[in-house]
Amino acid sequence: MTQIATARWPGIAHAPRTPLKAHAAKAILKPTVNRVPVRLTFADGNTWGAGSPDSPEMRIVRPRAFFARLGSETKIGFGEAYMAGDWTAGEGTDLAELLTPFAERMATIVPVPLQKFRVFVDKKLPHHQRNSVNGSRKNIEAHYDLSNDLFAEFLDPTMSYSAASFEGPEQELEAAQLRKIDAILDDARVTAGTRVLEIGSGWGALAIRAAQRGAKVTTITISTEQAALAEQRFAEAGVDVDLQLVDYREVTGQYDAIVSIEMIEAVGEEYWGTYFSTIDKLLAPGGRVAIQAITMGHHRYLATRNSYGWIQKYIFPGGLIPSLDAIDQTLDEHTSLTVTNRRSLGQDYARTLRHWRDAFNANWAAINDQGFDETFRRMWEFYLAYCEAGFVTGYLDVFQITMSRPAEG
Template sequence: MTTILPQPLTPTLAPIRLRAKLARTILEQVLARVPVDVVLPDGSRLGGMAVRPSEPSGIRPTVELRNPDAFFERLAHHPKIGIGEGYMAGDWRAAPGTDLADALRPFAERLTTAIPRAWLALRQVVDRAIPREQRNTVTGSRRNIEAHYDLSNDLFAAFLDQTLTYSSALFDPTSPVEGQSLEDAQLRKVHAILDEARVQEGSRVLEIGTGWGTLAIEAAKRGAQVTTLTLSREQAALAQRRVEAAGVAARVDIRLEDYREARGSFDAIVSVEMIEAVGEEYWPTYFRTLDRLLAPGGTVAIQAILMSHDRYLVTRRSYGWIQKHIFPGGLIPSLQALSAVTGRETGLRVTRVHTFGQDYAETLHRWRATFLRAWPEVERLGFDETFRRKWEFYLAYCEAGFASGYLDVAQLRLERTA
């Protein structure tokens, strides 16, 4: 599978040359505030924060800029997308001895302070709107989900644990993380959210976002009757085989169905990291649907990736690398935004929040390490070197976001309080 990567603009165009020079100037000013060394092909360093006398030698992450001209052209064309596309193209890399996520983390930690205030006025000039074709209409959602989740079941199986769970694990805080298996931590997450939703024997459960079936299997093992919805044919087919192998097929109904098309009445509604694919435009529809489907006295439990409300307001209409290359139509909400829409549109209220963002950083770190070890196997599936760099950057970029606290993840309980 060949990954299409936009080429840098032709450097002979005078406006682009000027913008590329401006991009370099801005990056130099950013590096004056961020402790990351950027080394040019001739061995010189690009700008950079002065080394403090007390700073131990070799403590700083180091990035090698291998093709500066192409990289700055990409930044000039689209700053939010150019960094990731530059990595995909091999314009830059983490230097030997520097982990990619460690190189990205200092930028994530200083996201609101790294860019000099004078340059922030350019945001409205460089930001681009999310393309309308990525809107999460009924047909658009199916297309957006298929673009990621239907890449290949074998691809995901190559780096996920045996549960095939593609969301944050929940590690036991009472013992060292290093000694815990990812499989155990994923099952701990699944049972934590089933507990949040009060799933027990006899519960009628609706799951929005089947994944590869692990949550449905564990809920059925509790004696629940599970209806689970997905838009991914690849996931549905494998989930059905896994449900049958687990001996719970009689308790699990897997449907290729949009949440907006669901009917019935359920004691518990559970959804793990699916709200990010709904899109702000459709949040009212999503939560009204949950309210409509939830039986009296029932409970909703959602696992959601979150960001601060200030950052959500800044990024909510801005098109970024993740949306272009990984999750078309995706948007990370804030807890405040979700609480506001549920309060305005439904009788549901957030009654409990459990955050565990550092566990997501650990989960992503393990996925990336496994993905890179398994690359020969993934390559045999037909994926190319650009795809490898794209997914390496994606996993490291997200890890840095959670490790820095820029992103968080939480299990939310929603109930009718009146």
Template sequence: MTATTPRPDTSVELRAPYSPARAWAAERLFRLAARRLPVRVRLPGGEVLGRGGPDAPTMTVRRPEFFHRLGVRANIGFGEAYMAGDWTSPDPAAVLTPFAARMARLVPRPLQVLRRFVDAARPAAERNTPEGARANIHRHYNLSNDLFAAFLDESMTYSSAWFRPGDDLHAAQLRKIDGILDYAGVRAGSRVLEIGTGWGALAIRAARRGAHVTTLTISTEQRDLALAQVAEAGVADRVDVRLCDYRDATGRYDAVVSVEMIEAVGEEFWPAYFATLDRLVEPAGRVALQAITLPHDRMLATLRSHNWIHEYVFPGGMLLSVPAIEQQVSAHTGLAITARRSLGEHYARTLRCWRDRFLAADVAAIGFDETFRRLWEFYLAYSEAGFASGYLDVWQLRMARAR
């Protein structure tokens, strides 16, 4: 397992922009937000902001470049500042959680109309056309299988786990997979289509139930490792791993499952994705999805925005809200949502496990530098804060043909 794709360009974060006017405005907005939060923010001159006591989460702004980045690049600049060491924290997720919980109110409402002048626009090159989707996936999943193995559990499952008392991460990941397979009614003899292979854990688990699985990925590195995992598990006769875009899938299946792949589809292609689910499932079959969501008003507010996650981690990514999923199902399928469960609090715990494991790993030995390490630390902490605050959620959804 080796890295076969160029590292993301992190040189931009080392070149701090210089804009005194924007830095001045950003500092005042930041001060206004920080003063109301249960945190402690230490500024370069020694001033401390926030309502937090001595044990509150602490953020240290080490250099004034922080405000220049924030003023010029907003959300993207905030993340770049962490990558560059302009601000630090012993626990960035704990600092970010109260910010995430008040996301819609951090900027005073009269100033929110200026958002379109600050937020970066989504690059046209990141549209999730078949070619664009392959390029976007390549930039994330083809970084290195070794990188993901450094922090995932032994099943190489890269989605929210489902914990019960006494579970370690691996047991919780298997419970999550079983939950999706149960929703889809997967049993011995079932013909299953999985959209989004990951590294093969769900396909292997389904095959061990006696199902016959076709699983689709557009990542070459994921396919290669999934093939090896399937063979090692002794289920190669029941699992077909295909390098195939979901739009090109054919056939009919008793169960169609997809775990945290819809986030890579993009608004433009949501109708095609849901229509594909409808086309591929047998009339008496079931569809089971696991999807990361955000509140509907935030989805609408950020639909055209390009943020730090898009810039450095998930190009082309876009989250739906539960109402948006419901609308897409109603408009583009003959299916109905028949069951659902939220695992948002479990995702916060999953991400904490991943971050602890990532920070304990020697990523330099894999070929990744300190800037990249801080990039991924921030990504995992940023995501954990989203789920811990309730700003983000993740749902398992079961669908069946509407009667």
């Protein structure tokens, strides 16, 4: 067993001592998993699940710790148990393929009579993760400022950290990322001379592509690490881009095109109205907006919007995935904008995530040399596989959404 650094991972190094909750978790999980086509295998030879010998295997390494975590933190403990090594995918089982049957049954995996107890296990987003101006900076720093070198080990050369758009089964990830960017720029009608505002710079790929079209590009970010590398990449590409280290709420001016790729997930429901009304205020007459947004079904959004889960605790502090209905409602209530087109890239995201996970695992030695430990590796492996399963099953989707003012087309 790999030693877990207690100071760095206090909630992972030691399993909670909650025997009653652990017993309850075990009693609930067994009949639940017996309806899922997987195999849960234990060291004593016991097997749970409705799977055949060829089905994905979930190997329970330390049952006592596994059930204690699951019982103590229902929505967080499953992922924490994987981080701790309390369970793992069996030999020959891919982690995303193991998680897929659970993702397919996400809405029904908890028996209906027990769903009324959700109120007792759901925790609200901690106050320190609210996406105020200062809170947003801290939340973004927690993920995007980990290390540019880390992201470079698993992203493609464009350094795009969002869903690609694949033209066919043979297309490489880099080409698919450029195809995604070009589609957003086309939707926003970005050409020579267009005044473009990009909300969320990433590492600069879209800004470079827009500037190469001859557009006048302003891009904003609150990640100092991303800004530093983006500036370097602008210089290497020989493009003139105005990069500003500011929050979207602090932007002024008028723009013919406003683009934003997978930014809304970090805005927070409390600030969706502010986000879209700011876009509306900054958009020049006749302008167009094109965003890329991860979404979930409206019924799932309503069921999870006030809860705090593993992804928010360990990966994206303050994050919340909207539904298309929630976006439409926010636009109606806070802006003069209306949606004119939507394009789904859900299955493309599953494929993108598989590329990232394969590269992350293949380059783990180099990542490890940067100071990231085994617990971090398992955390990111779980995160990437968990998201892949969500997109494969349609539990999650991602859309390129175009908006304009109705009278202007």
